[in-house]
Amino acid sequence: MSHDHEHEHHHHHDDDDVQEHRDHGAPLTEVELRVRALESLLVDKGLVDPAALDALIDTYETKVGPRNGARIVARAWVDGAFKRRLLEDGTASVAEHGFVGRQSEKLVVVENTPQTHNMVVCTLCSCYPWAVLGLPPVWYKSAPYRSRAVIDPRGVLSELGVEVPAATEVRVWDSTAEIRYMVLPERPAGTERMSEEQLAELVTRDAMIGVATVPQPAGGSR
Amino acid sequence: MNGAHDLGGMHGFGPVDIEPDEPVFHHEWERRAFALTLATGFLGKWNIDQGRFAREQMPPAEYLATTYYEHWLFGLQKLLNDLRLVSAGEQAAREKDPAAPAAPVTGFRVLAARDVDNALRTSRTSKADEDVAPRYKVGDRVITRNINPLGHTRLPRYARSKRGVVTLDHGVWVFPDTAGNGLGRTPQHCYSVRFEARELWGDAATSRDAIYIDLWDDHLEPA
Numbered sequence: 506m507s508h509d510h511e512h513e514h515h516h517h518h519d520d521d522d523v524q525e526h527r528d529h530g531a532p533l534t535e536v537e538l539r540v541r542a543l544e545s546l547l548v549d550k551g552l553v554d555p556a557a558l559d560a561l562i563d564t565y566e567t568k569v570g571p572r573n574g575a576r577i578v579a580r581a582w583v584d585g586a587f588k589r590r591l592l593e594d595g596t597a598s599v600a601e602h603g604f605v606g607r608q609s610e611k612l613v614v615v616e617n618t619p620q621t622h623n624m625v626v627c628t629l630c631s632c633y634p635w636a637v638l639g640l641p642p643v644w645y646k647s648a649p650y651r652s653r654a655v656i657d658p659r660g661v662l663s664e665l666g667v668e669v670p671a672a673t674e675v676r677v678w679d680s681t682a683e684i685r686y687m688v689l690p691e692r693p694a695g696t697e698r699m700s701e702e703q704l705a706e707l708v709t710r711d712a713m714i715g716v717a718t719v720p721q722p723a724g725g726s727r
Numbered sequence: 728m729n730g731a732h733d734l735g736g737m738h739g740f741g742p743v744d745i746e747p748d749e750p751v752f753h754h755e756w757e758r759r760a761f762a763l764t765l766a767t768g769f770l771g772k773w774n775i776d777q778g779r780f781a782r783e784q785m786p787p788a789e790y791l792a793t794t795y796y797e798h799w800l801f802g803l804q805k806l807l808n809d810l811r812l813v814s815a816g817e818q819a820a821r822e823k824d825p826a827a828p829a830a831p832v833t834g835f836r837v838l839a840a841r842d843v844d845n846a847l848r849t850s851r852t853s854k855a856d857e858d859v860a861p862r863y864k865v866g867d868r869v870i871t872r873n874i875n876p877l878g879h880t881r882l883p884r885y886a887r888s889k890r891g892v893v894t895l896d897h898g899v900w901v902f903p904d905t906a907g908n909g910l911g912r913t914p915q916h917c918y919s920v921r922f923e924a925r926e927l928w929g930d931a932a933t934s935r936d937a938i939y940i941d942l943w944d945d946h947l948e949p950a
Contacts, residue, residue: 628735
């Protein structure tokens with residue numbers, strides 16, 4: 506099965522999975538059956554409210570995501586005073602933007618510079634700053650990343666297209682507590698005349714985890 | 728516990744495969760497993776550390792062969808079964824027959840849809856209000872304890888008996904190594920401790936690089 510096919514499947518046929526089962530009578534997979542049975546038991550026992558489940562899913566699927574973090578990064582790039590506050594007290598600074606809540610009781614923002622490259626991992630599970638980045642992607646939770654980020658960070662970065670100069674220090678933050686880490690990536694050259702909103706568009710999730718740099722905009726405003 | 732979840736420093740898992748334009752969920756059942764886990768967490772019958780420990784108890788071969796939300800599902804079913812909220816027998820019967828009975832439970836305050844926003848915004852799991860004196864200050868040299876508990880711990884295997892330097896004091900937090908085992912909150916200071924890459928991995932590591940790990944007073948001894 507090609508990787509591209511997998512993507513296609515995930516993107517466009519996700520909800521259709523369930524519909525297809527209904528239409529064609531295909532049996533539920535084992536895990537689908539488990540989840541369906543568990544949900545119906547919890548609802549019957551009055552331990553969960555189905556509407557609350559929908560609200561939780563909607564929150565993390567449509568409201569909270571890496572655009573939150575991108576707005577923080579863009580603000581820090583254009584506002585030196587905000588950047589100083591952000592690096593000093595990330596929790597309070599992102600709360601100014603209303604980004605608070607689960608998996609973000611304390612947020613520490615670490616700055617990438619020509620001298621220091623920071624990247625974030627959770628080797629023991631999947632700790633991730635939900636309030637600013639949303640739910641973590643599959644690769645962040647996967648065995649390859651969790652095993653290698655701490656023993657071979659430069660190898661991982663290189664595979665992902667980030668060549669860290671030998672003179673630059675790599676710092677890996679293993680999120681073993683309830684403190685959450687976000688990387689403030691370097692502002693790319695050629696963006697001096699861009700607005701805060703335009704800058705926010707450039708910032709990627711992976712740059713805020715520290716496994717990518719923010720690319721110079723194509724045909725930038727130099 | 729020295730489980731399959733404690734992955735830091737292992738070899739052989741292959742390249743990191745980033746999926747472009749990845750959706751938040753890949754299947755409908757993942758959405759439901761995610762929401763069921765969050766919603767039942769608000770019942771207040773277990774803490775976040777017990778939630779993690781339940782997932783860690785998935786048999787290692789199974790843990791490595793299954794996906795992330797399957798780990799969550801395992802942990803949730805284990806907690807519900809252990810607490811006699813949903814028994815394994817009830818679950819098996821309901822999978823076979825959608826009309827199989829559900830034994831009633833009473834006395835729970837259930838998360839309502841209208842409370843979701845507020846619950847998520849104000850949710851605090853682990854920050855402690857107690858005024859506890861720190862045992863270390865920024866700049867102190869420390870050595871991690873050599874512990875191999877059967878229960879839950881947040882001191883990864885790759886960082887035991889290692890020398891580091893305290894770089895940030897995060898304040899007072901619940902201690903997962905007791906809370907996760909049902910042994911109380913034991914509030915104490917948590918620090919970011921810097922370990923040189925060579926201290927952890929030997930001379931083949933780059934001399935300039937470092938790993939920062941959040942650890943609690945009870946993980947550390949003065950060095």
